[in-house]
Amino acid sequence: MFEAISRLFTQTQPTDQRHEPKLAVAALLVHLAAVDGSVKDEEREAVKAALMDNYALEEAEVDQLIADATRRDSDAVDFYRFTSSLTALEEAERIEIIRMMWQVVFADKKNHELEDNMVWRIAELIGVSSRQRTILRNQMAKA
Secondary structure (H helix, E strand, O other): OHHHHHHHHHOOOOOOHHHHHHHHHHHHHHHHHHHOOOOOHHHHHHHHHHHHHOOOOOOHHHHHHHHHHHHHHHOOOOOHHHHOOOOOOOHHHHHHHHHHHHHHHHHHHHOHHHHHHHHHHHHHHHHOOOHHHHHHHHHHOOO
16 A cells, blocks of 8 residues: 555656646636626737737637636636746746736726736736836836
8 A cells, every 4th residue: 555655656747738837827818807707809819919929829729728728717716726837937937927917907908906916916926026017017008
């Protein structure tokens, strides 16, 4: 029995798609677009554009990524499952994630308090400073 338990902890875990940063970011953006209770067309397009631009994906690839992300998001109980893999990214990549989030927030020209709160929480969880988050918010609000 001890050997069986030992093998369980020493086995290499298969690569799980939920730990792929691209999918994690997509799931966060999908959740952010819906956090205020409705997803507007502008927000859908902003999610799609952010993913296409940042990851240089084709439209079909982004559509599949968003579908996968939507499923993952509906199964999630918190953000940790998505943010845990993002903390290992370089600072510039983590800052870019927050920029993409603000892009989605301001797609409809409004900053709902739930959206603002979610960006703040994600920034904290992935190690983006409040100063950098605020700079990005101000830049995207003017765009």
